[in-house]
Amino acid sequence: MLDHSDCTKRKREFAVSNQKRVLWISDLMLLAVAMVWGTSYGVVKIALAFYPVLGLLALRFGLTFIVLSPALRSLRHVKASALVGTVGASVLLLGIFLAETFGISLTRASNAAFLISLCVVLTPLVEWALLRRRPLPVEWIAVGLSLAGAALVSGGVFIPTAGDALILLAALLRALMVCVTKRVMRDPALAPLSVTAVQAGTVALGSLVVALMLPSGQWRALPSLAEHGVFWMSIGYLVIACTLFAFFAQNFAVKRSSPTRVALLMGSEPAFGALFAYASLGEHLSMSGWMGGGLMVLASVLATAPSQKSADAATGVRVSVGSDA
Secondary structure, eight states: OOOHHHHHHHHHHHHHHHHHHHHHHHHHHHHHHHHHHHHHHHHHHHHHTTSOHHHHHHHHHHHHHHHHGGGGGGGGGSOHHHHHHHHHHHHHHHHHHHHHHHHHHHSOHHHHHHHGGGHHHHHHHHHHHHHOOOOOHHHHHHHHHHHHHHHHHTTSOSSOOHHHHHHHHHHHHHHHHHHHHHHHTTSTTOOHHHHHHHHHHHHHHHHHHHHHHSOTTSOOOOOOTTTOHHHHHHHHHHHIIIIIIHHHHHHHHHHHSOHHHHHHHHTTHHHHHHHHHHHHSOOOOOHHHHHHHHHHHHHHHHHHSTTHHHHHHHHHHHHHHHHHO
């Protein structure tokens, strides 16, 4: 017969084993997110051949909002300040997708996938400005590597094209959104799915408003399913894989893993993007372009490595909180 200490030991071993299993699942989910988000640049480029930027954004996020709208009921118990913060983060997301989607229409999908990874190394700089956390020396090295990589990807030209500049702006907005969302999600009453629904609705409505403000051409009749099946397949992939699944998987993983581990796994997004652009769109990067992409992925690793100890400590807290939810 087992005594109390043996039972406690076995329970602890089971808990550790279960935690490792869940962490392994979350790692696979993050790699899947990196893959679908990396391929999304090429899929968006395909969809843009049939439909304009703002109409595409309104359609993609409008469909997502319809699916997630039941989750809005939980916002009834959220403080007004948290709702304002959620809307603010959603407006940032609107800016990100406007910059990304217009940028993709003006540059190569492989360039976009690599350049957007700058958000990983821009985040410490935004944290320094907003949260007063000074970047470590290794993070400055990562910033330098990313800038060098961006120059190689863009062909060594220091003044980027309009499309590259928009993708870089999207990377900066992504970094800013991480810091803003970090503050917003401190409210325990805010469910990640509800936040995603608000974000989807904001992007859809914002895209529609901007389309109405611009000259005609951004809004027209939808392509027919019979004649343009590729377009609707692209929309389905963007809604189901790149929005619904990706946001759920990211929220699932963040609660169960450290920020460092999440960032390292998500750093593979540019590689998936370049491979998809090469295989499906026929885009070819020069050797210097591949070297630049490698430098940017290396910079992502360096930028997230310093906080391993503190991130591991935070993981235990987040796992315990997530299990209570």
